[in-house]
Amino acid sequence: MILLQTIDLRKQFGETKACDGVNFVVHKGEFLSLVGSNGAGKTSLVNLISAQLTPDSGRILFEDKDITFAPVHERIKAGIARSFQIVNLFDGLSVFDNVALSIFSREGKAVKMAALADHDQEVRNEGFDVLGQFGLKDKSQVLAGGLAQGERKLLDVAVAYALRPKLLFLDEPTSGVSTRDKSQIMDTVSSVVRAGTVTAVVIEHDMDVVFRYSDRIVMMHEGRFLADGSPQEIKANPEVASILLGAPLPA
Amino acid sequence: MKADIATISYRPKLLLALAAVLVLVVLALLPFYIGLYQVQLLTYGLIAAITALGFNLLLGYTGLLSFGHSAFFGIGAYSVAFLLRDAGIHSMELYILIGVPIAAIMSALFGYICVRHTRIFFGILTLALSQVLYSLALKLFWITGGTDGLRVPRPTLLAGTLTFTGGGAYQRFVQSYYYYVLAAFALCVVIMWVIVHSPFGKALQAIRDNETRARFLGLRIRRFRWISFLVSGTFTGLAGILWVPLNGLTTPEILYWPFSGDIVFTALLGGFRNFTGPIVGGLLFTYLKAYAVATTEYWQLLLGVVLVLLVLVLPTGIVGALSAMVNKLRPQEKTW
Numbered sequence: 001m002i003l004l005q006t007i008d009l010r011k012q013f014g015e016t017k018a019c020d021g022v023n024f025v026v027h028k029g030e031f032l033s034l035v036g037s038n039g040a041g042k043t044s045l046v047n048l049i050s051a052q053l054t055p056d057s058g059r060i061l062f063e064d065k066d067i068t069f070a071p072v073h074e075r076i077k078a079g080i081a082r083s084f085q086i087v088n089l090f091d092g093l094s095v096f097d098n099v100a101l102s103i104f105s106r107e108g109k110a111v112k113m114a115a116l117a118d119h120d121q122e123v124r125n126e127g128f129d130v131l132g133q134f135g136l137k138d139k140s141q142v143l144a145g146g147l148a149q150g151e152r153k154l155l156d157v158a159v160a161y162a163l164r165p166k167l168l169f170l171d172e173p174t175s176g177v178s179t180r181d182k183s184q185i186m187d188t189v190s191s192v193v194r195a196g197t198v199t200a201v202v203i204e205h206d207m208d209v210v211f212r213y214s215d216r217i218v219m220m221h222e223g224r225f226l227a228d229g230s231p232q233e234i235k236a237n238p239e240v241a242s243i244l245l246g247a248p249l250p251a
Numbered sequence: 252m253k254a255d256i257a258t259i260s261y262r263p264k265l266l267l268a269l270a271a272v273l274v275l276v277v278l279a280l281l282p283f284y285i286g287l288y289q290v291q292l293l294t295y296g297l298i299a300a301i302t303a304l305g306f307n308l309l310l311g312y313t314g315l316l317s318f319g320h321s322a323f324f325g326i327g328a329y330s331v332a333f334l335l336r337d338a339g340i341h342s343m344e345l346y347i348l349i350g351v352p353i354a355a356i357m358s359a360l361f362g363y364i365c366v367r368h369t370r371i372f373f374g375i376l377t378l379a380l381s382q383v384l385y386s387l388a389l390k391l392f393w394i395t396g397g398t399d400g401l402r403v404p405r406p407t408l409l410a411g412t413l414t415f416t417g418g419g420a421y422q423r424f425v426q427s428y429y430y431y432v433l434a435a436f437a438l439c440v441v442i443m444w445v446i447v448h449s450p451f452g453k454a455l456q457a458i459r460d461n462e463t464r465a466r467f468l469g470l471r472i473r474r475f476r477w478i479s480f481l482v483s484g485t486f487t488g489l490a491g492i493l494w495v496p497l498n499g500l501t502t503p504e505i506l507y508w509p510f511s512g513d514i515v516f517t518a519l520l521g522g523f524r525n526f527t528g529p530i531v532g533g534l535l536f537t538y539l540k541a542y543a544v545a546t547t548e549y550w551q552l553l554l555g556v557v558l559v560l561l562v563l564v565l566p567t568g569i570v571g572a573l574s575a576m577v578n579k580l581r582p583q584e585k586t587w
Contacts, residue, residue: 050467052467072466072467072469073466073469073470073471076467076468076469077469081467082467084463084464084467088461088463088464088467089461089464090456090457090460090461090464090465091460091461092456092459092460093453093456093457093460097453097457100450100453101450101453101454101457101465101468101470102468104450104453104454105454105468105469105470106469109450110450110451110453110454110470110475111450111451111454111475111478112449112450112451113445113446113449113451113452113482114445114449115445115449115450116445116448116449117448117449117450117452117453118448120450159464159468160467163468163469
């Protein structure tokens with residue numbers, strides 16, 4: 001079942017074509033990786049889908065509804081959430097507050113002024129439950145700005161996950177962390193995502209991570225889709241190997 | 252048995268409430284030990300604290316620096332003067348009941364325009380709008396009294412229960428009005444404390460810290476800023492309402508930009524990144540200004556030097572610096 005579809009999506013920055021007629025399909029329940037070299041257009045595509053950018057032309061359909069020009073809050077309400085390449089947290093708030101805000105926002109409680117945030121037992125239970133899933137429960141009262149990089153990456157994903165999205169975009173969840181932390185982060189993220197009813201699209205450069213965790217891999221190059229298939233199919237694709245791994249193309 | 256971390260703990264709030272009650276009791280007892288002038292000064296200090304509380308919702312919690320909060324203070328003060336002159340109202344409660352919605356409506360209007368921008372553009376817009384009001388107050392003298400202002404005699408308190416005429420009326424008014432303002436101050440502190448600790452208050456802090464992420468949580472940034480502006484302006488308007496009967500006169504000076512500067516100074520003095528900073532700042536600034544004016548004719552210079560020192564030496568304000576010292580002595584964990 002198709003969850004998200006882009007039709008002939010285009011975005012250009014000057015002479016650079018970030019998205020050049022992209023027809024992207026995400027199926028419900030899959031763990032999809034979006035790969036490609038720097039400047040391939042991966043983050044631009046996610047920015048277009050999440051409303052951080054407006055497309056020059058083309059359409060974006062989510063659950064068959066046209067959301068091409070829907071504002072961010074409507075897309076989030078529809079069930080699209082994302083994390084960021086550079087960790088984007090509320091550093092002056094506690095780890096718990098970071099997650100709780102997602103829940104308040106999702107439940108439409110963020111405008112409540114006459115009640116104490118930490119006295120909402122339902123939000124507390126869910127917030128600590130989410131933190132438990134991401135292994136951050138013990139750090140719940142630490143300021144987000146005081147976390148280690150790996151924990152910050154996890155919290156970044158947890159904040160997006162707490163919105164209970166149908167489709168979750170994770171922009172390089174393992175960038176800037178040690179090799180040991182990469183596995184831990186991806187194990188946690190994939191187990192949480194697969195345990196829920198979330199469809200995940202991960203932008204990732206580490207091909208070991210991509211091959212290990214993905215159901216499907218889509219490769220972008222110069223704003224276009226170059227390859228789309230299972231990890232085995234992508235591994236066997238000589239063009240992908242040439243661009244990503246620097247292997248020579250067969251004659 | 253160790254309580255589950257997800258269970259609400261009331262202990263920290265009880266301790267906080269206990270400390271607040273203690274401070275309130277001290278403030279309530281002070282008039283018995285200090286002179287009339289000091290009581291009057293303290294009343295001005297409490298009013299300045301209410302102003303700063305409102306202002307700080309915008310600066311400290313929302314991250315928007317307004318250079319035009321004198322407008323709302325002035326709207327509050329002039330509302331009282333107009334109600335007295337044009338409607339013959341002498342009741343303090345009616346001043347508040349009518350003046351606060353007026354301040355709220357004006358704040359909503361100003362906010363609607365200003366929150367479309369942030370940073371310096373926001374500051375300039377607030378400054379410009381407040382100067383429009385100042386010019387109107389100055390030029391429409393047949394309505395506002397121009398530079399002479401409008402006189403506001405002592406109102407009745409508690410629905411006419413307390414009136415102030417005859418011998419010793421002034422002394423009785425200052426004493427009674429202190430407790431009136433103290434009650435309003437206590438109420439404002441409680442309301443503001445709840446607001447900043449509510450989901451709305453947390454959302455404001457999130458917007459302040461990281462607007463992009465807040466937007467991607469589905470928070471409608473402009474709407475939150477607008478509501479924050481409205482609440483902030485309303486608190487400042489209430490402070491203006493409370494101020495004018497004590498001052499006995501309202502003039503365009505309170506709409507002028509240096510008065511907005513005083514409000515910014517107040518927040519900087521106490522520290523705008525914590526709840527109690529503006530309260531302490533409001534009280535301290537009142538005394539600082541009063542004694543600077545009494546000590547030297549170059550009092551603006553003196554206040555300027557204090558401001559420069561403050562920014563250089565204590566950028567987080569007095570309470571901010573004290574809080575940092577305390578935090579250094581304990582593990583870096585945030586308490587609920």
